[in-house]
Amino acid sequence: MTRNRIPAVARFLRRRIWQVVPVVFGIALLNFLILQLAPGDVVDVLAGEAGAATPEYMAQLRASFGLDRPLPVQLAYYLKNTAMLDLGFSFRQNMPVLQLILERLPATLLLMIAAMGCAVVSGVVLGVISARFVHRAADRAVSVFVLVTYALPTFWLGLMAIVLFSARLGWLPSSGMTDIGADLGGFEYLWDVARHTVLPALSLATFYLAVYTKLVRTAMLEYFGADFIRTARAKGATETRITLFHALRNALLPLMTMLGLQLGSILSGAVLVESVFSWPGLGRLAFESILARDFNLLLGILLFSSVMVTILNIFVDVVYAVLDPRIEL
Amino acid sequence: MADLLAIQGLRTWFHTRAGVARAVNDVSFAIQPGETLALVGESGSGKSVTAYSILRLINEPGRIEAGKILFNGTDLLKLDDKGIRSIRGDRVAMIFQEPLSAFNPVQTVGAQIVEAIRLHRRIGRRAAYHRAMELLEQVGIPSPAKRVHEFPHRLSGGMRQRAMIALALACEPDLLIADEPTTALDVTTQAQILKLLKSLQAENGMGLLLITHDLGVVAETADRAAVMYAGRVVEEGLVATLFTRPFHPYTAGLLASVSIDDLPPGARLPEIPGTVPSLLVMPRGCAFAERCPYAAGTDGCLDHAPAFLPVADDHRVACFRTPPTPRPPLHAEATGEAAGALLPLDAAARVVA
Ligand SMILES: Nc1ncnc2c1ncn2[C@@H]1O[C@H](COP(=O)(O)OP(=O)(O)OP(=O)(O)O)[C@@H](O)[C@H]1O
Ligand SMILES: [Mg+2]
Numbered sequence: 001m002t003r004n005r006i007p008a009v010a011r012f013l014r015r016r017i018w019q020v021v022p023v024v025f026g027i028a029l030l031n032f033l034i035l036q037l038a039p040g041d042v043v044d045v046l047a048g049e050a051g052a053a054t055p056e057y058m059a060q061l062r063a064s065f066g067l068d069r070p071l072p073v074q075l076a077y078y079l080k081n082t083a084m085l086d087l088g089f090s091f092r093q094n095m096p097v098l099q100l101i102l103e104r105l106p107a108t109l110l111l112m113i114a115a116m117g118c119a120v121v122s123g124v125v126l127g128v129i130s131a132r133f134v135h136r137a138a139d140r141a142v143s144v145f146v147l148v149t150y151a152l153p154t155f156w157l158g159l160m161a162i163v164l165f166s167a168r169l170g171w172l173p174s175s176g177m178t179d180i181g182a183d184l185g186g187f188e189y190l191w192d193v194a195r196h197t198v199l200p201a202l203s204l205a206t207f208y209l210a211v212y213t214k215l216v217r218t219a220m221l222e223y224f225g226a227d228f229i230r231t232a233r234a235k236g237a238t239e240t241r242i243t244l245f246h247a248l249r250n251a252l253l254p255l256m257t258m259l260g261l262q263l264g265s266i267l268s269g270a271v272l273v274e275s276v277f278s279w280p281g282l283g284r285l286a287f288e289s290i291l292a293r294d295f296n297l298l299l300g301i302l303l304f305s306s307v308m309v310t311i312l313n314i315f316v317d318v319v320y321a322v323l324d325p326r327i328e329l
Numbered sequence: 330m331a332d333l334l335a336i337q338g339l340r341t342w343f344h345t346r347a348g349v350a351r352a353v354n355d356v357s358f359a360i361q362p363g364e365t366l367a368l369v370g371e372s373g374s375g376k377s378v379t380a381y382s383i384l385r386l387i388n389e390p391g392r393i394e395a396g397k398i399l400f401n402g403t404d405l406l407k408l409d410d411k412g413i414r415s416i417r418g419d420r421v422a423m424i425f426q427e428p429l430s431a432f433n434p435v436q437t438v439g440a441q442i443v444e445a446i447r448l449h450r451r452i453g454r455r456a457a458y459h460r461a462m463e464l465l466e467q468v469g470i471p472s473p474a475k476r477v478h479e480f481p482h483r484l485s486g487g488m489r490q491r492a493m494i495a496l497a498l499a500c501e502p503d504l505l506i507a508d509e510p511t512t513a514l515d516v517t518t519q520a521q522i523l524k525l526l527k528s529l530q531a532e533n534g535m536g537l538l539l540i541t542h543d544l545g546v547v548a549e550t551a552d553r554a555a556v557m558y559a560g561r562v563v564e565e566g567l568v569a570t571l572f573t574r575p576f577h578p579y580t581a582g583l584l585a586s587v588s589i590d591d592l593p594p595g596a597r598l599p600e601i602p603g604t605v606p607s608l609l610v611m612p613r614g615c616a617f618a619e620r621c622p623y624a625a626g627t628d629g630c631l632d633h634a635p636a637f638l639p640v641a642d643d644h645r646v647a648c649f650r651t652p653p654t655p656r657p658p659l660h661a662e663a664t665g666e667a668a669g670a671l672l673p674l675d676a677a678a679r680v681v682a
Binding site for chain 1: 381384386388414415416417418419422423425427430431432433434435436437441444445448449480482496
């Protein structure tokens with residue numbers, strides 16, 4: 001199916017990647033406005049609030065922002081810096097903002113992907129079971145389970161998971177991404193990270209699990225009444241085959257749409273979960289930057305996350321188009 | 330000749346919240362090998378439900394309540410799930426009215442034909458694709474080697490219906506059920522598809538149950554016809570007989586205005602004054618009584634449902650009326666014959682016990 005579509009996907013990507021530009025522009029503009037609204041001049045905010053900048057750096061900053069020029073020129077400077085990925089320096093952390101972000105990025109990506117993978121896979125499994133045995137005991141059980149996970153606040157669930165699995169049972173680590181002080185290599189390192197990922201990823205996944213289960217169930221039930229399902233049945237296909245190859249295959253499409261729409265909110269959810277589990281990701285970095293009033297870092301994270309969500313969205317669109325041949329790339 | 334398919338006393342009811350809709354109520358008819366039987370009737374008369382009942386494709390809240398569906402002597406209603414699956418698509422295949430929605434939108438046409446083949450035949454994927462291409466060629470799809478990898482939405486309506494026919498023919502069925510196969514197509518394409526069906530039937534010798542609204546199609550394609558009204562077959566016989574000597578007032582009403590020899594293509598069933606009774610509250614007597622010009626004077630029509638009994642060789646009718654009232658003098662010579670051919674039946678003998 002995908003065989004003859006690879007060049008099309010490449011062309012699509014090349015076209016869509018330009019969408020990042022207006023997003024970057026928009027967010028940069030917003031950041032600039034926030035900086036303007038803050039008391040003092042931009043450099044006071046950027047460096048002064050952090051309280052640790054040297055006068056030389058302040059002067060250098062003023063020059064680079066063109067603070068002696070009119071506002072539009074200042075904006076142009078700011079945009080130019082942003083475009084060149086110069087997000088400035090964090091005095092609190094004593095590191096360039098970009099480097100800070102890039103260091104934290106893998107942890108957040110790992111958490112997001114693990115959580116989403118978990119929510120999607122279990123949502124699909126539970127949704128399929130619900131739809132296949134609709135109005136029967138299995139459907140009801142799934143329905144109750146899903147409602148409970150949906151209703152419980154993520155942070156509470158996270159804390160309870162720590163209490164149970166970590167503190168009481170001692171099965172899983174509850175904080176950080178690796179064991180502190182352990183210097184593991186290769187497979188052992190991966191295993192360590194995987195163990196650390198379980199609880200935060202599951203906590204983040206629970207909220208979305210309910211949404212995906214319900215979505216898959218509804219879509220499947222709708223497809224069970226579709227003409228092409230009747231065709232498949234008239235061909236002599238088994239119910240299992242019909243469920244998986246015909247109904248589910250089509251139900252993945254609305255699921256993909258939903259996933260794309262929720263990427264932003266998943267990132268926000270990550271902030272909360274990262275705080276509960278001391279996960280060294282972007283969310284925690286954002287949290288720290290707020291506590292430290294490290295404005296520049298916060299704005300950098302804001303910009304970077306928006307770009308990331310946009311890129312992930314493009315990726316989801318590609319997956320959708322590959323799944324649905326009716327979409328012209 | 331042994332019947333290829335014999336439906337006896339089939340009842341398929343829908344248990345809806347509003348009540349029980351008796352969509353198919355005591356339907357009986359038979360199809361011989363190689364024969365084409367047309368099933369005609371107004372919208373909602375139960376044609377599709379009858380067709381789906383044959384392969385047990387009825388979904389909740391529908392249920393097959395009674396009857397036998399004998400296919401080559403085996404009652405399909407008694408088979409277990411595995412048994413009916415081995416019949417579906419292999420010995421009995423189906424094509425549907427709307428060829429676009431009948432295909433899975435995310436699979437290639439070829440993959441769906443291959444699935445139909447491999448569900449019943451132990452052959453490899455490559456060989457199955459090869460066979461799929463042959464089938465597409467057989468139904469007149471140009472450049473089948475390319476089309477086999479095409480998705481359904483990329484084909485035109487006529488091509489899709491051809492592909493649907495190819496899919497149905499995948500295992501060379503003994504019986505093909507076609508539920509209004511040409512309704513969604515334009516007139517020229519309709520004619521082509523019907524011609525294709527007829528030529529394929531001549532090649533394979535399969536039986537064909539053709540559901541249609543189109544009297545032109547009936548006249549041209551079918552050997553026999555069964556007329557359905559409100560969930561029952563009211564008349565069944567050779568097409569020539571039904572067009573020239575219809576017995577049931579409903580059939581007469583449908584066919585009165587048309588002549589079998591010069592039916593325009595696409596001639597739909599004519600309107601008959603009055604409405605079909607609700608399937609939820611069927612009258613005690615004959616369902617057609619309310620619209621029937623002959624029922625007024627006959628108490629039996631309102632009190633009892635008429636049984637479905639032969640009036641001549643290969644001509645069965647569910648009506649109390651006897652002897653038959655001559656048709657309006659459209660085919661005067663035929664009407665004269667008809668009166669003689671009919672058996673004088675006592676009305677009381679036709680009452681359902
Ligand atoms: N899923 C269902 N639920 C309830 N009633 C149904 C259902 N499907 C069919 N019916 C009932 O069965 C009756 C006959 O339907 P059917 O589809 O067989 O009509 P038809 O003769 O094929 O008409 P058409 O020419 O419009 O296709 C309908 O009038 C409807 O009342
Ligand atoms: Mg129908």
